[in-house]
Amino acid sequence: MIILLLSIYLNNILVSGSTSSDQVDQTPADIYTKGEDAKVYCSHSIQNYNKILWYKQSEKQLQYLGYMNIDKGYPEPGVNVTMDGGANQKENCTLTIKDLKLSSSGVYFCAARRTGREAYFGKGTKLTVLEKDRTATPPQEVQILRPSDGECRNSKDKKRKKTLVCVASGFYPDHVEVYWQMNEKNVTDGVATDEAAREGKDDNDKTVYKITSRLRVYAKQWENPDNTFKCVVNFFNGSVYTDYPKSIEGVTAKTTSMSREKYLTTTQNFKVVYSVLTVKSCAYGAFVGFLVWKLQRFGGKQKY
Numbered sequence: 001m002i003i004l005l006l007s008i009y010l011n012n013i014l015v016s017g018s019t020s021s022d023q024v025d026q027t028p029a030d031i032y033t034k035g036e037d038a039k040v041y042c043s044h045s046i047q048n049y050n051k052i053l054w055y056k057q058s059e060k061q062l063q064y065l066g067y068m069n070i071d072k073g074y075p076e077p078g079v080n081v082t083m084d085g086g087a088n089q090k091e092n093c094t095l096t097i098k099d100l101k102l103s104s105s106g107v108y109f110c111a112a113r114r115t116g117r118e119a120y121f122g123k124g125t126k127l128t129v130l131e132k133d134r135t136a137t138p139p140q141e142v143q144i145l146r147p148s149d150g151e152c153r154n155s156k157d158k159k160r161k162k163t164l165v166c167v168a169s170g171f172y173p174d175h176v177e178v179y180w181q182m183n184e185k186n187v188t189d190g191v192a193t194d195e196a197a198r199e200g201k202d203d204n205d206k207t208v209y210k211i212t213s214r215l216r217v218y219a220k221q222w223e224n225p226d227n228t229f230k231c232v233v234n235f236f237n238g239s240v241y242t243d244y245p246k247s248i249e250g251v252t253a254k255t256t257s258m259s260r261e262k263y264l265t266t267t268q269n270f271k272v273v274y275s276v277l278t279v280k281s282c283a284y285g286a287f288v289g290f291l292v293w294k295l296q297r298f299g300g301k302q303k304y
Helices: 260-303
Strands: 003-008 018-020 024-026 030-033 038-044 051-058 061-069 072-075 081-085 093-097 106-113 119-121 125-129 141-145 161-171 176-182 185-187 191-193 198-201 207-218 228-236 241-249
Touching: 024 106, 038 051, 038 106, 038 125, 051 081, 061 081, 072 081, 093 106, 141 228, 141 241, 161 176, 161 228, 161 241, 176 191, 176 207, 207 228
Parallel strands: 018 119
Antiparallel strands: 003 030, 003 125, 024 038, 038 093, 051 061, 051 106, 061 072, 081 093, 106 119, 106 125, 141 161, 161 207, 176 185, 176 228, 191 207, 198 207, 228 241
16 A cells, blocks of 8 residues: 655745745645545735745656636646645645655645745645555664764864764655754754755665764864763654654763873973073083184284
8 A cells, every 4th residue: 555645844945036934834744545635735824925836846856736826726737736725815725636656756835926026935745655565664773973083173163073973774755854962952053964865775675765964063062971962863654753862972082181280390391401401502602612712812823
């Protein structure tokens, strides 16, 4: 049985003359089975806007599906969808995708528009059609890779930083989000997550996914055993969201510099040695100067 999973897709889409807006809302997560029609809902709160445009994004390609003007839908020819409802402020516009197939997978965007004005996009609704006889599989492994001991200073601010890498693998489909915590508090600074999960095959030659996320912290934060870093992989199985966390503790900093007492002692000894060498150099210079003077004087007497 093929199951269609719908979930909010949080990536923004960039279209010339358009922006993403929190004034445009789209369908939350839902489940469909093969043979049913998937419905995606869109509404907006923008005054005097009376058009809803629909798009499908798949594999970085954007397909225009059609639009609704006030209360009438205009699907593009050859597209197996219908549009119902209303496009005015606070009305619901419904996109129905018929006869679901694997190719129906993608991210569906709606955009509110008024003639002569820019369009405002919602955040998208992701549709995934599962392969035949497949069920949702959560991450089979979540691990955090430790920073490299040889990681250099940050080229921008010249401060020592360390990078932790979280890897989640073996899940299907790719309905995941990754976030980081330090000491149970969410962290967003220094976080970089793959834009999309990477597709692969498991030992049974079935499609699975992997995603990585990186957290860059100051070295002093990592080199503190009291700090705990947690990578949380949030997976949607078609009905509920479940967290799959993995934690790692900071390490004790390696002491490579000398203590203050040793530094002061070494510095004092250096000063003494330097002073002795300076005195010896001066004495030696005076002695050489005396010999030169003596030889010159002796040479002058020989001429007479």
